[in-house]
Amino acid sequence: MASAQSGTLYRGREGMWSWVAHRISGMLIFLFLLVHVLDTALVRVSPEAYNEVIGHYKTVVFGLGEIGLVGAVVFHALNGLRIILVDFWSKGTKHQRGLFWGVVVLWVVLMAGFLPRHLMHMFGA
Amino acid sequence: MSAQTSPTRIPDPTTRYRRTGQRGVNTEMLSWMFMRASGALLVILIFGHLFVNLWLGLGVKGIDFAFVAGKWANPFWQVWDLLMLWLGLIHGGNGVRTIINDYARSSTPRLVLKGLLLVAVVVTIVLGTLVIFTFNPCPAGAEPSLLPAVCQG
Numbered sequence: 001m002a003s004a005q006s007g008t009l010y011r012g013r014e015g016m017w018s019w020v021a022h023r024i025s026g027m028l029i030f031l032f033l034l035v036h037v038l039d040t041a042l043v044r045v046s047p048e049a050y051n052e053v054i055g056h057y058k059t060v061v062f063g064l065g066e067i068g069l070v071g072a073v074v075f076h077a078l079n080g081l082r083i084i085l086v087d088f089w090s091k092g093t094k095h096q097r098g099l100f101w102g103v104v105v106l107w108v109v110l111m112a113g114f115l116p117r118h119l120m121h122m123f124g125a
Numbered sequence: 126m127s128a129q130t131s132p133t134r135i136p137d138p139t140t141r142y143r144r145t146g147q148r149g150v151n152t153e154m155l156s157w158m159f160m161r162a163s164g165a166l167l168v169i170l171i172f173g174h175l176f177v178n179l180w181l182g183l184g185v186k187g188i189d190f191a192f193v194a195g196k197w198a199n200p201f202w203q204v205w206d207l208l209m210l211w212l213g214l215i216h217g218g219n220g221v222r223t224i225i226n227d228y229a230r231s232s233t234p235r236l237v238l239k240g241l242l243l244v245a246v247v248v249t250i251v252l253g254t255l256v257i258f259t260f261n262p263c264p265a266g267a268e269p270s271l272l273p274a275v276c277q278g
Contacts, residue, residue, distance in 0.1 A: 023224060030217035034245060037210065037253045040193070044256050046264065047271035058186055066166070066185060073171060080164040087161065121184030122265035 014100040022079050025072040032069055063122040065114065074110050078103040156219055165213045170209045194262035194273040203257055210253040218246040 044105040056062055082099045086092035092099070177196075181186055181275040196202040221242055263276035 014171060026217065026220045027224065030221055033213055033217055034249055037214075037249045039258045041252055043193050043260060047267050048258070050193070051271065052192045054188055057188065060172065069173060070179070077164075077168045077171065083169065084161050084165060116228070117180055120186060121179075121186050124186070 017098050018079055018082070018103070021075060022083075025076040028072050029069070029076060042093075052092045058122075060122065063118070067118060070114055070118075071107075071111060075103070075107055075116075078106050152224060160219060163216045165193050165218060167209070167212050170205060170212070173205070174209060175256060191273040192272050193259075193277070197257065197260055198273065198275050207254065210257070210268055211250060214246050214250050215238075 039053050041051075044051055057066070079100075082096070082103050085098050085099060178188060197206070223237060223244065225235060225238045227237055262273055264272075269276070
């Protein structure tokens with residue numbers, strides 16, 4: 001494992017940073033998933049309890065948080081497909097850097113689709 | 126170290142490189158396979174989930190008890206959500222296990238963290254599964270205006 005003595009930068013560049021981002025986004029999604037199962041479980045308590053708690057998701061702060069969450073999910077999904085290609089496609093390792101930029105471009109496209117729609121839902125346009 | 130020792134034995138380049146030295150199937154290989162297989166499935170499941178819940182209709186503003194009840198009245202969405210729950214938590218739990226293995230240096234914190242992780246994953250899977258299967262879209266005595274359309278009449 002890397003430490004202050006041995007240096008924390010591995011090889012740098014696309015290969016390492018995609019790995020870092022995959023880890024951070026994965027950890028974030030996992031923690032959200034635990035909370036999300038708990039909030040959904042409130043449907044077993046009462047309609048009022050569920051509506052009360054899920055109502056928080058409709059506030060501006062949570063609405064912005066959802067953008068971050070969807071961004072993390074979309075990145076993790078696309079980069080995960082890139083990892084599958086690197087592992088199983090014979091030319092995957094050779095093109096891993098190009099695949100990373102493909103992930104970035106697709107991420108921007110998907111987020112550009114989601115963002116205006118979500119903001120419209122949030123602010124009721 | 127000395128030059129007198131026998132020459133280094135270089136393996137035949139056609140022999141397969143074995144990281145673990147184990148033959149055939151082993152748990153870490155199964156875990157590696159599972160991450161890729163479940164990951165590919167989760168991309169479809171979660172993109173579908175986000176599309177239906179955050180894109181269609183009123184988006185996040187449309188989510189309430191009646192919305193969830195309307196979805197789970199259909200076995201299709203029950204199975205969809207059940208798959209997401211199990212695959213998502215096992216995939217995520219296994220990912221966090223890898224992170225603990227990488228960063229928890231000594232054995233006691235490592236064991237404690239993995240124990241906590243296991244409890245969190247098992248409790249969440251059991252709770253979520255029970256909720257999906259014991260859910261009642263029309264609970265007795267509930268305010269009728271909060272219930273899905275299927276409860277009327």
